Amino acid sequence: GESVGLHLPTLSVQEGDNSIINCAYSNSASDYFIWYKQESGKGPQFIIDIRSNMDKRQGQRVTVLLNKTVKHLSLQIAATQPGDSAVYFCAEQTSYDKVIFGPGTSLSVIP
């Protein structure tokens, strides 16, 4: 199988601070990128996506940045809250092809 992580990297942030989660993707032909949030015991949940013709997209408290030059994706969470504690996965996809998930980052919010 692909994209099996070993030990998840962990990011700890203070409640109220901004969080930045980074992801390097592998396929320069990928044209669709997604961030998922997975809480303990649940399946991944869609947060935000971005197409390759954009470099920034904003949602509610979340912003995704795409740098195609260096194949880098980031998720910014503003005013991080305890409910944001979860594992965050980036994913890349080429049109009509399978999605490839990154290894995930565990975000821990300190009250």
Next chain:
Amino acid sequence: GAGVSQSPSNKVTEKGKDVELRCDPISGHTALYWYRQSLGQGLEFLIYFQGNSAPDKSGLPSDRFSAERTGGSVSTLTIQRTQQEDSAVYLCASSFWDNEQFFGPGTRLTVL
């Protein structure tokens, strides 16, 4: 509307037995995906269906694993002669063509 559902939610089986996992995608979704997630790890792609056909089976770990999808809807993932290393959470997701995937709650498989 109803999301992706999976059954059973938990399955405990003995080594060597066969198991069948079921996924009911969101109605109207054309694509269906199976993933495996071991404890504390990322998502491992297994297989992907577009309609009833599986253009990509590259993620299936061995020939003990098979999957089918009928009527462009329900899918079953079958694991024959289960081994302890098959223990994991098996996640199903569906999407409308290549848009974002919606995940089910998963089936936790434990092979004793």
